[in-house]
Amino acid sequence: MSVGILLVSHSGKVAEGVKDLIHQVVGDLPIEAAGGTDEGELGTSFEKIQTALEKVTEKAESTIVFYDLGSARMNAEMAIEVTESDQIKLVSHPILEGAYLAAVEASIDKSLEEILESLEKEFGKS
Amino acid sequence: MSVGILLVSHSGKVAEGVKDLIHQVVGDLPIEAAGGTDEGELGTSFEKIQTALEKVTEKAESTIVFYDLGSARMNAEMAIEVTESDQIKLVSHPILEGAYLAAVEASIDKSLEEILESLEKEFGKS
Amino acid sequence: MNVNQTAAWIQSYNQHLQEQKDYLTSLDRKIGDGDHGINMARGFAEAAKAVEAETFETSADVLKKAAMTVMSKVGGASGPLYGTALLKMSMAAKGKDVEGDVFAEMFEAAIDGIKQRGKAETGEKTMLDVWVPVLEEVKSSGFDAAIVEETAQKAMESTKDLTATKGRASYLKERSKGHLDPGAVSSYYLFASLAEALKEEA
Amino acid sequence: MNVNQTAAWIQSYNQHLQEQKDYLTSLDRKIGDGDHGINMARGFAEAAKAVEAETFETSADVLKKAAMTVMSKVGGASGPLYGTALLKMSMAAKGKDVEGDVFAEMFEAAIDGIKQRGKAETGEKTMLDVWVPVLEEVKSSGFDAAIVEETAQKAMESTKDLTATKGRASYLKERSKGHLDPGAVSSYYLFASLAEALKEEA
Ligand SMILES: Nc1ncnc2c1ncn2[C@@H]1O[C@H](COP(=O)(O)OP(=O)(O)O)[C@@H](O)[C@H]1O
Ligand SMILES: Nc1ncnc2c1ncn2[C@@H]1O[C@H](COP(=O)(O)OP(=O)(O)O)[C@@H](O)[C@H]1O
Ligand SMILES: [Mg+2]
Ligand SMILES: [Mg+2]
Ligand SMILES: [Mg+2]
Ligand SMILES: [Mg+2]
Numbered sequence: 167m168s169v170g171i172l173l174v175s176h177s178g179k180v181a182e183g184v185k186d187l188i189h190q191v192v193g194d195l196p197i198e199a200a201g202g203t204d205e206g207e208l209g210t211s212f213e214k215i216q217t218a219l220e221k222v223t224e225k226a227e228s229t230i231v232f233y234d235l236g237s238a239r240m241n242a243e244m245a246i247e248v249t250e251s252d253q254i255k256l257v258s259h260p261i262l263e264g265a266y267l268a269a270v271e272a273s274i275d276k277s278l279e280e281i282l283e284s285l286e287k288e289f290g291k292s
Numbered sequence: 293m294s295v296g297i298l299l300v301s302h303s304g305k306v307a308e309g310v311k312d313l314i315h316q317v318v319g320d321l322p323i324e325a326a327g328g329t330d331e332g333e334l335g336t337s338f339e340k341i342q343t344a345l346e347k348v349t350e351k352a353e354s355t356i357v358f359y360d361l362g363s364a365r366m367n368a369e370m371a372i373e374v375t376e377s378d379q380i381k382l383v384s385h386p387i388l389e390g391a392y393l394a395a396v397e398a399s400i401d402k403s404l405e406e407i408l409e410s411l412e413k414e415f416g417k418s
Numbered sequence: 419m420n421v422n423q424t425a426a427w428i429q430s431y432n433q434h435l436q437e438q439k440d441y442l443t444s445l446d447r448k449i450g451d452g453d454h455g456i457n458m459a460r461g462f463a464e465a466a467k468a469v470e471a472e473t474f475e476t477s478a479d480v481l482k483k484a485a486m487t488v489m490s491k492v493g494g495a496s497g498p499l500y501g502t503a504l505l506k507m508s509m510a511a512k513g514k515d516v517e518g519d520v521f522a523e524m525f526e527a528a529i530d531g532i533k534q535r536g537k538a539e540t541g542e543k544t545m546l547d548v549w550v551p552v553l554e555e556v557k558s559s560g561f562d563a564a565i566v567e568e569t570a571q572k573a574m575e576s577t578k579d580l581t582a583t584k585g586r587a588s589y590l591k592e593r594s595k596g597h598l599d600p601g602a603v604s605s606y607y608l609f610a611s612l613a614e615a616l617k618e619e620a
Numbered sequence: 621m622n623v624n625q626t627a628a629w630i631q632s633y634n635q636h637l638q639e640q641k642d643y644l645t646s647l648d649r650k651i652g653d654g655d656h657g658i659n660m661a662r663g664f665a666e667a668a669k670a671v672e673a674e675t676f677e678t679s680a681d682v683l684k685k686a687a688m689t690v691m692s693k694v695g696g697a698s699g700p701l702y703g704t705a706l707l708k709m710s711m712a713a714k715g716k717d718v719e720g721d722v723f724a725e726m727f728e729a730a731i732d733g734i735k736q737r738g739k740a741e742t743g744e745k746t747m748l749d750v751w752v753p754v755l756e757e758v759k760s761s762g763f764d765a766a767i768v769e770e771t772a773q774k775a776m777e778s779t780k781d782l783t784a785t786k787g788r789a790s791y792l793k794e795r796s797k798g799h800l801d802p803g804a805v806s807s808y809y810l811f812a813s814l815a816e817a818l819k820e821e822a
Contacts, residue, residue: 177313180388183305183327187360190334191451191586201309208316209655209695212703234313234388236787237697240737244691244700260386262306262360270589290416317653317788335453335493338501362585363495366535370489370498396791 169272169281170196170226171265172219174233174242176209178202184262191266192273196225210238215245219254228253228278230268232261253278257292259285295398295407296322296352297391298345300359300368302335304328310388317392318399322351336364341371345380354379354404356394358387379404383418385411419516419616424477425469427615428484432466434607435459445600449587453494454600461492461500477516481508495585496601498535499545506531521561525553536584543580543587543594545601548573552609563613570609577602621718621818626679627671629817630686634668636809637661647802651789655696656802663694663702679718683710697787698803700737701747708733723763727755738786745782745789745796747803750775754811765815772811779804 171188175181181201188197198218203209210233222229231246231254233239239256246254255278257264264285271281286292297314301307307327314323324344329335348355357372357380359365365382372380381404383390390411397407412418419427435442435458443455465487474480481504489501506527514520529549533539540550551573552566559565575598582594585601621629637644637660645657667689676682683706691703712729716722731751735741742752753775754768761767777800784796787803 175309175388177309179305179309179312181309183301183303183307183309186305186334187303190453203695204693207695208312208653209659211695212692212699235392237700240697240700243737244703260389262301262388263386266361267589274590274593316655329493330491333493334451335457336497337493338490338497363498366495366498369535370501393791400792400795 168227170222172231175201188269210241259289294353296348301327314395336367385415424480431611432462457494464491478511502531503528538584542584543582545605548605567613574606626682633813634664659696666693680713704733705730740786744786745784747807750807769815776808
């Protein structure tokens with residue numbers, strides 16, 4: 167499978183819960199959750215995101231990164247810049263609904279471009 | 293405060309996590325999470341939703357119900373029908389992003405109609 | 419169908435579901451989230467228990483009891499859908515002898531309920547693709563339990579060629595083709611159980 | 621500003637943040653999620669420790685160390701934003717004596733970084749509404765620490781009248797008016813600490 171997913175949320179529970187939902191439907195997708203601060207509080211952690219992103223990119227050829235609120239985006243962007251790959255796409259689509267759609271499409275071997283297109287069709291411009 | 297929120301998710305973690313996120317920002321909003329089955333597995337529980345909905349409607353004049361995936365909608369609809377109130381609105385907007393926006397607007401005393409309008413403006417037709 | 423046969427229907431259906439639990443789940447794993455067997459087995463085990471624990475006056479009462487239990491205990495899309503179907507059948511059967519055209523009325527009410535709850539039509543690869551052909555058969559040739567079962571089986575098999583446009587399987591689009599719809603299969607068992615129950619002494 | 625003064629800047633800023641932690645958090649509670657003081661106090665406590673633990677050759681090295689720590693330890697929007705600001709200042713200071721026009725270059729680089737990271741412009745009720753007036757003052761009249769502090773303070777106060785269109789506060793729309801922007805206040809402390817640090821023996 168070539169497209170993986172990274173979930174960046176302010177809440178560890180949200181990130182883990184969305185991962186659970188997706189795991190139930192698509193067992194073997196490269197997917198990681200990076201939710202909450204290092205202390206497990208609400209917030210985002212650059213290091214956590216970076217570590218999770220590395221895990222996904224090890225297994226997936228390309229990665230779609232979903233985030234929940236604006237400040238998560240900034241930390242995710244930094245982690246992506248550090249990773250220096252052009253096969254990582256950060257999108258602003260709804261984290262649960264978007265990641266679920268992307269995961270199912272990834273499981274039937276849709277390409278990164280096809281998945282991004284489906285997301286735009288469903289949720290509007292990212 | 294007159295508008296409350298009900299979160300219906302297949303995942304207990306997601307429902308609780310979204311509630312946490314909102315609680316951090318808007319402390320005193322009537323908001324309840326109904327996630328997972330009675331056994332705590334992935335799925336939705338009509339009874340859990342019904343109980344949570346009652347708790348919100350006791351405190352709030354009107355309620356916006358968010359859900360994550362299609363089958364959660366059906367269970368939520370049943371619970372709403374049983375409650376027999378026209379002050380409960382089920383919407384198809386993204387559960388985390390939608391509920392966050394609705395919560396902040398509810399906290400500054402926007403009306404149900406105003407909040408539904410803001411949601412449509414942000415996320416398109418429900 | 420008297421009250422005992424109606425209770426037997428629920429018991430027989432539950433037995434089918436317990437036996438086919440893994441099969442239904444494996445079907446749902448292919449085009450859904452892999453819980454249909456678990457959901458149905460859980461919910462109807464409770465419904466069978468609830469029906470067994472009481473004595474009922476009418477078929478409508480049995481169906482209503484089953485409906486309420488299924489609605490609250492199944493925990494997936496199939497919960498509200500089967501719950502609604504049973505409840506609508508109960509309402510349609512109320513105050514009537516359940517025979518002949520009353521079956522058609524019950525199935526029609528159930529279908530209306532399923533459609534209203536799930537916003538689906540036939541051809542969308544759901545349980546409706548079993549229920550609707552069954553109703554059509556009963557409407558055109560009258561109620562015959564064996565023919566109902568046969569119609570349900572054929573209809574269930576034909577969901578293989580459909581593309582899902584409702585429910586979890588719809589995310590797969592054309593890739594949902596080539597697989598049976600789990601809810602269509604469990605609906606077939608419902609009609610098969612009905613035929614069995616009607617063979618019981620009246 | 622020599623290397624010791626730069627280290628003193630970080631230490632002094634951390635002290636301000638620890639003292640004002642509750643105040644900053646209370647500001648953020650009004651128009652955000654109530655964690656700005658917590659975020660900043662946590663991140664800069666780590667940065668101050670990291671800076672104290674090493675000896676550095678240049679101001680740029682001190683700023684870089686602080687930047688990396690802040691980026692990974694703050695945990696809110698302010699983490700990437702202050703982290704980026706510090707990193708860009710470090711890059712602009714590299715190989716130079718930090719004085720006169722170099723301050724303008726550093727602030728300009730920081731602002732570019734903040735804008736790029738946060739996609740905000742001035743007037744959106746963010747920390748930029750302190751940084752940009754400071755840069756303009758330094759550009760037009762040259763660098764003077766006391767005037768920088770004063771400019772920052774005035775700019776910080778003027779965020780009260782702005783309506784937020786970026787960050788968490790933007791959800792409140794016109795209701796964000798009448799409150800200071802927490803990030804603008806913490807930015808004011810940064811410039812106040814700079815003035816203090818520069819009073820230290822060179
Ligand atoms: N909107 C709908 N209308 C009619 N039937 C539906 C609808 N959505 C799902 N179904 C039926 O429900 C079955 C899936 O049930 P189940 O797996 O128990 O629920 P879930 O999809 O919530 O996991 C599908 O195979 C289909 O027959
Ligand atoms: N997009 C942005 N551009 C510039 N500054 C921003 C932006 N978003 C937020 N800020 C600044 O960050 C401050 C909030 O920081 P903090 O509370 O630590 O983060 P969070 O909003 O993630 O909880 C705001 O007061 C504002 O000054
Ligand atoms: Mg299922
Ligand atoms: Mg399910
Ligand atoms: Mg904050
Ligand atoms: Mg925060």
